[in-house]
Amino acid sequence: MITHIAGIIAAIAFLLLVCFIGIFLIRITKTMGEVNRSLSTITEDVDALSHQTEKIMANANDLLKDVNGKVATIDPAFQAMGDLGQSVSDLNAATRELTEKVGKSNEKRSKFASASKVGKAAFDVYRNRRTKNNSEES
Numbered sequence: 001m002i003t004h005i006a007g008i009i010a011a012i013a014f015l016l017l018v019c020f021i022g023i024f025l026i027r028i029t030k031t032m033g034e035v036n037r038s039l040s041t042i043t044e045d046v047d048a049l050s051h052q053t054e055k056i057m058a059n060a061n062d063l064l065k066d067v068n069g070k071v072a073t074i075d076p077a078f079q080a081m082g083d084l085g086q087s088v089s090d091l092n093a094a095t096r097e098l099t100e101k102v103g104k105s106n107e108k109r110s111k112f113a114s115a116s117k118v119g120k121a122a123f124d125v126y127r128n129r130r131t132k133n134n135s136e137e138s
Helices: 001-136
Strands: none
Touching: none
C-alpha cells in the first residue's frame, strides 16, 4: 500500500510538473507571438525609414550640387573683393607714406619760415639802426 501511495504522489507530482510546464510553454508561445508582431512592425517601420532616408539623401546630393555650382559662380566676386581689399590696403599704405613726406616737408618749411622770420627781424633791426644813424648824422 505504501508503494501505491508513493506512486500516486509521484503521479500527482508529475501531473503538476506537466501542468506548470504546459502553462510556461503557453506563456512563452504568447510572448514569442508578441515578439514576432513587434519585429514585423519594426521591419515595416525600418523599410519606411529607409525609403525616406534614400529620398533625403537624394535631395541632399541635389542641394549639394546646386550649392557647389552657385559657390563656383560667386568665387570670382569674392576674388574681386579680395583684390579690392588689397588695393585699398595698398592705397592706405601709399597715403601714410605721402602723409609722412608732407609732414617732413612741413617741418622743413616751418624751420625755413622760422629762419626767414629771424632774418627779417634782424634786417628790420639793421635798417632801423641805419635809418636812425642816418637821421642823427643829418
